[in-house]
Amino acid sequence: AQSVTQPDIHITVSEGASLELRCNYSYGATPYLFWYVQSPGQGLQLLLKYFSGDTLVQGIKGFEAEFKRSQSSFNLRKPSVHWSDAAEYFCAVGAQGGGADGLTFGKGTHLIIQP
Amino acid sequence: GAGVSQSPSNKVTEKGKDVELRCDPISGHTALYWYRQSLGQGLEFLIYFQGNSAPDKSGLPSDRFSAERTGGSVSTLTIQRTQQEDSAVYLCASSFGWVNYGYTFGSGTRLTVV
Numbered sequence: 001a002q003s004v005t006q007p008d009i010h011i012t013v014s015e016g017a018s019l020e021l022r023c024n025y026s027y028g029a030t031p032y033l034f035w036y037v038q039s040p041g042q043g044l045q046l047l048l049k050y051f052s053g054d055t056l057v058q059g060i061k062g063f064e065a066e067f068k069r070s071q072s073s074f075n076l077r078k079p080s081v082h083w084s085d086a087a088e089y090f091c092a093v094g095a096q097g098g099g100a101d102g103l104t105f106g107k108g109t110h111l112i113i114q115p
Numbered sequence: 116g117a118g119v120s121q122s123p124s125n126k127v128t129e130k131g132k133d134v135e136l137r138c139d140p141i142s143g144h145t146a147l148y149w150y151r152q153s154l155g156q157g158l159e160f161l162i163y164f165q166g167n168s169a170p171d172k173s174g175l176p177s178d179r180f181s182a183e184r185t186g187g188s189v190s191t192l193t194i195q196r197t198q199q200e201d202s203a204v205y206l207c208a209s210s211f212g213w214v215n216y217g218y219t220f221g222s223g224t225r226l227t228v229v
Contacts, residue, residue, distance in 0.1 A: 041222070043119070102163055103160070
């Protein structure tokens with residue numbers, strides 16, 4: 001069965017500093033990988049996704065993520081965070097074969113931005 | 116519509132009552148998903164529809180939960196005889212086609228059972 005681990009429940013970063021959120025997955029084959037962001041009281045918004053090809057993917061809002069098969073990781077990065085980036089971030093893995101099993105989400109990382 | 120619409124946005128119900136949650140997906144999206152988000156528990160996959168059919172209902176937490184989708188569009192998630200542990204945010208998402216291209220989520224229904 002597929003699983004996703006986000007080791008950091010909370011992360012605090014100063015505004016303007018760089019950010020890396022960790023995500024490790026367990027999946028038998030090449031996975032589909034996603035990062036979503038959730039602001040308070042809102043649904044989840046897709047930041048970026050990886051299916052195949054270039055292992056460094058660019059997303060919206062200046063985020064990027066790198067797929068490292070050898071480490072089973074898909075960490076999210078941003079060079080310089082803004083106060084508006086404060087939110088909950090979810091990593092997810094999905095099966096290539098179809099949507100019947102849905103996506104498996106990590107438990108999320110709560111990002112706090114210090115002024 | 117332009118996005119995934121869920122109603123109501125908030126629902127407070129008494130224990131033992133039935134509730135119905137509605138999801139209106141993006142027009143043309145054939146796949147629809149329901150998730151439950153509980154505090155500190157992340158997102159729990161409940162059920163998936165391709166068109167009007169749900170191939171696998173084993174993700175529903177108990178037999179008090181049921182879901183249907185009509186006309187390949189609107190879906191309702193029904194919880195019968197609600198319990199306090201059903202309190203959560205119920206999220207709906209839709210996508211185009213089979214493959215996990217990434218969902219578009221609605222804003223959710225926050226259910227509180229008192």
